[in-house]
Amino acid sequence: MTRVALIDDHESVRLGLEAACTRSGGMTVVFSGETVSAYLDWRAFANAAPADVVVLDLTLGDGATVTENVTRLVADGSPVIIHSVADRPGAVREALVSGAAGVVSKASRTGEVVDAIATVARGDSLDNVEWASAIDGDRDFADAQLSARERDVLRLYAAGLPLKAVADRLGIAYSTAKENITRVRVKYVGVGRSASTKIDLLRRAMEDGLVAEGGRSVR
Incomplete structure (x- = not known):
């Protein structure tokens, strides 16, 4: 069996x-x-x-x-x-x-x-x-190859937290959180996936399984 x-x-x-x-x-x-x-x-x-x-x-x-x-x-x-x-x-x-x-x-x-x-x-x-x-064959889902820290920052930011709260939650400096989001945007744009707005980042995070449908953080 x-x-x-x-x-x-x-x-x-x-x-x-x-x-x-x-x-x-x-x-x-x-x-x-x-x-x-x-x-x-x-x-x-x-x-x-x-x-x-x-x-x-x-x-x-x-x-x-x-x-x-x-x-x-x-x-x-x-x-x-x-x-x-x-x-x-x-x-x-x-x-x-x-x-x-x-x-x-x-x-x-x-x-x-x-x-x-x-x-x-x-x-x-x-x-x-x-x-x-x-x-x-779907370029919209090309892998942006985010680091573990970048994924953590994106997960919380896309779920609706302001960057200051993201930084506090992860125990990092605000400037570090901001730098991570900047790198996330650059990486997504580099593989042809728009990331200029927070709505764009929410969509990217949902596509990549970092945020659940409706914008809830998955961790």
């Missing part, structure tokens, strides 16, 4: 996938929950082995970034399938770069998701040519 973990903050999605996995006859859902932290806590408490495959929503309500989520799961020993809508190529790119085994659209039939789980459980690769082509 393939041991599957489902991590999605929409219960209806999890219930549908759990039913499909059960119907397949070759899978058992060992965990169904809303966050990666909850899954890892369950593993530690139950002294359970890593799931054979983790099906992970691209954006979760706890604010963790896709990079953080995928990296933690892969480091824990499970291959990860991203189960996502197809409207965030930047975040999908980030997930694949972080080590996700592939992506399955939420528009897919549950049977297709089950087939993808079986494929990854066998150690085979998913056919993500269509996703890869869409991502690589």
